[in-house]
Amino acid sequence: MRAFLIFFLVAFPGINSFCQNAEIVVGNSYFGTTINEKEICDRVAFTTRPEVTMAVENIVKRSGLKQNFYVMECPNTDNCFAATRNGERLIVYDARFFNRLNTVTRTDWAALSILAHEIGHHLQGHTIKSGGSDHNRELEADEFSGFVMYQMGATLAEAQSAIQSVTTEYATSSHPPRSVRLKAIETGYTNARELYPGVTAATDAPVTVAKEMKTGCIAGNCTEGRGTAINSRTFERYEGDWHLGKRHGYGREFSEDGQLTYIGGFETGKYSGNGILFLSNGDRYEGGFRNGKMHGKNSRYIFRNGDILTINYDQGLRQGFGILTRNSGEQSNTYFKNDRRIH
Numbered sequence: 001m002r003a004f005l006i007f008f009l010v011a012f013p014g015i016n017s018f019c020q021n022a023e024i025v026v027g028n029s030y031f032g033t034t035i036n037e038k039e040i041c042d043r044v045a046f047t048t049r050p051e052v053t054m055a056v057e058n059i060v061k062r063s064g065l066k067q068n069f070y071v072m073e074c075p076n077t078d079n080c081f082a083a084t085r086n087g088e089r090l091i092v093y094d095a096r097f098f099n100r101l102n103t104v105t106r107t108d109w110a111a112l113s114i115l116a117h118e119i120g121h122h123l124q125g126h127t128i129k130s131g132g133s134d135h136n137r138e139l140e141a142d143e144f145s146g147f148v149m150y151q152m153g154a155t156l157a158e159a160q161s162a163i164q165s166v167t168t169e170y171a172t173s174s175h176p177p178r179s180v181r182l183k184a185i186e187t188g189y190t191n192a193r194e195l196y197p198g199v200t201a202a203t204d205a206p207v208t209v210a211k212e213m214k215t216g217c218i219a220g221n222c223t224e225g226r227g228t229a230i231n232s233r234t235f236e237r238y239e240g241d242w243h244l245g246k247r248h249g250y251g252r253e254f255s256e257d258g259q260l261t262y263i264g265g266f267e268t269g270k271y272s273g274n275g276i277l278f279l280s281n282g283d284r285y286e287g288g289f290r291n292g293k294m295h296g297k298n299s300r301y302i303f304r305n306g307d308i309l310t311i312n313y314d315q316g317l318r319q320g321f322g323i324l325t326r327n328s329g330e331q332s333n334t335y336f337k338n339d340r341r342i343h
């Protein structure tokens, strides 16, 4: 982690002396604004939110290409952008920016569409060419975003929501006007629909689900393909892949009040593969699942206070040696047997 910190500090040139002697292209700000490089350099943080990591994996997967960049959270930049440093490619994002954006647009497709746009810059090699943004590159990235959003189950309106709500109709030197960008997203979206006609748009429903709202399969196909269903008893919502009428593939679950409770893999209706489970007490589990239970090597259990227990899970039980990392950074060894702490 410390080595990475040094890497990242030298990655951004600017007033700060840590940041000199590095080449970087910072021109792909989503809204065509100038990015304050000093601010990035001063305030950069070194965590990647797991939701974003998984979203990135999911987006890259749809392109058929391999991920060729790092993802970094960078608070207080109020932005998301693609950048490079000596051929190392980065996606830098501010979680608060995503939250704000999702509040404005009332859909979390907005954040995903911007991530996809920035990823599009990297996958299409824009960030290794000299110079920053230009209109053609922006439109290519928008088209990629539309292409991916269709495959992930967004409606066209959802795929366009970020640009629709936050950009202006006026072109800047770096970014085309809104109407042209909306058209580019539509082009990518339409191309994907021609290639993959089986994907159905998930839902236009707002994140919060009202009790009087209809339950059962409310959008898409909840038997085979992609769809959204609301449990008639608990009002929990599932958005994602279905197979033989069961949650199967990749999906997300939300509580009745619209909070994300799980994101990751499913197999015949149960958590399976990699996922993140958000517990109601504020703790979080990141790691493997099998048959609906926590199961996997070196899983991370992140307590609400920031302490992290890294340990193997076997059929839902903590087993063997683990490492407890306190939020202060202090580490200690621990040992569990059948989910009970021995020392």
Ligand SMILES: [Zn+2]
Pocket (backbone or CB within 6 Å): 028, 029, 030, 117, 118, 121, 133, 137, 138, 141
């Ligand atoms: Zn861009």
